[in-house]
Amino acid sequence: MNIKLLELFCLIVEEGSISGAARRAYQSQPSVTKSIRYLEDEYGALLFHREKGQISLTEVGHTLYPHAKAILSEYKNSVEAVRYQNEKIQSQLKIGASFTIGEYLLPSVISKYKKQKDDQLQLFINNTPRILEMLEENVIDLAFVEGEVTGEAFNQRAIANDEIVLFVSPSDPWADRTHILTSDLKNHKLISREKDSGTRKIIQEHLANHRISPISPYLELSTTQAVKSAVQSGLGYGFASRFAVEQEIKNHLLVHVPVADLKISRPLWSVTKPLRFEKPAIETFLRMTKDMLGRDERS
């Protein structure tokens, strides 16, 4: 029993004619005729008298009408209830990001997003493998990571380019140099994140490409902030995402020293899991991120 048939039945009753109902339902006249015959078969009873090209409700039809109205009303309620709640859920955005992106890049985007729409938004910051796990388990709707994701059937887009830069304290001897060379790196003290760090890994890879053997750090720290603080107090030089030190460089708390023969650049990726019902909020947030941070490059 299709609810549409009951809707049509009510329309016919209210209009008093099949053609009138057809007009109001934006359907052809024959289609309405057939639908109502089908409805009559379903209920096993004549609902309309047909006389001289006119129709009129039978007693049974009269009985059915209020029931049909009640069903329709209850159905409309259900649609409304589902729509309302679904919208609420669809607008709740859960984002995961790796440390650098979550701490230095997304806050500005989130701030703008929350100003535009007051929808619920959560940001989870963790290392890349854990973030991708959360995406797989549907704990988060959207992930931001460095380095391309392999394997899984994820949708990825490059949203910005991140450059890893060398920085020192303003009082460091390198601070006045226009540039240094990779060969200089060994003669100075390196302050670095721990071995698991994605940043540290990519630096060593690039150095290896330049046939430079791994530089063992003078000091190992577990957060970027700790590295920055150590460098700032003149303990040595550090590497970090340009985004992570941008503000300190601008305020002359740190100095960026180009390494003439070393350019470490990597794309930042947004990653989503393809779902049957995608949240429109994801697209909104991604668009905003790309507008603020970089250009749209689909992969």
Next chain:
Amino acid sequence: MNIKLLELFCLIVEEGSISGAARRAYQSQPSVTKSIRYLEDEYGALLFHREKGQISLTEVGHTLYPHAKAILSEYKNSVEAVRYQNEKIQSQLKIGASFTIGEYLLPSVISKYKKQKDDQLQLFINNTPRILEMLEENVIDLAFVEGEVTGEAFNQRAIANDEIVLFVSPSDPWADRTHILTSDLKNHKLISREKDSGTRKIIQEHLANHRISPISPYLELSTTQAVKSAVQSGLGYGFASRFAVEQEIKNHLLVHVPVADLKISRPLWSVTKPLRFEKPAIETFLRMTKDMLGRDERS
């Protein structure tokens, strides 16, 4: 939106699994899976989480459930209401019959019918053309007439054979005769119905077949009862359906005199109009009529 989908949805919720719902709905598992996916598309929202081969209600599904139950309940109400009222209407039988049949044949059938089921029953008695008109206009459900109906798309069945017999008063000179001949008819007084009467018409036709010119009646009366009374008081002889004079002959109030060379026999017909929803009561009544009055001959 098909109500069956909502029913299936509720079943899944109550059973906690698609396979369980499939069993209870006597459907295949894949069919239920697809139906529920279709329902999700209709509502534009995920209703179940699918995890490790198990399903669980989403928040939206939780919201939908009571609404679905309400719709189902209201729908069942509507079916029940229609069924109840329809049965009442379907059991109301309106019968039309020509005079002879209505006055002398049907009363016994109706009496038996009413004893079996106390359904409403109406009997309309009128001349054959008017009765057929009423059938055409759906004023009656079932007609009983003499003589085959031509033209219209009616369903007809012969239900009994009617013989037209000659009768006189027990004091009439013919009363002691074993039989008379058509040639005798002219020498006695005929008491007859008026010209429009079907009985009179058929007699004259039969006489014409015997090359006997029409006999003009000594007295013309408008009802069979009047003819019987006139004959009973010795005014002359009369013709009538055997059924109409059966009782008086049995009680020796009238005497049947065979006309050796004249056999007037005609079938009595039941006539119905083919309708989309036929009343079962019609068939019941017809069967009873044939059981009591004659044999079943379809035409």
Next chain:
DNA sequence: TTGCATTACGGAGTTCGTAATCATC
């Protein structure tokens, strides 16, 4: 001729089935 209901025929979509696949226990 116009207005209304219906029938005839064809196409798209729904709803079922069986068979096969996949994941979990």
Next chain:
DNA sequence: GATGATTACGAACTCCGTAATGCAA
């Protein structure tokens, strides 16, 4: 291997359209 969900493919039915018919004002 057993259970539960899903996908693939095909058949029957529903539902809509256009075209044509029937009937009455």
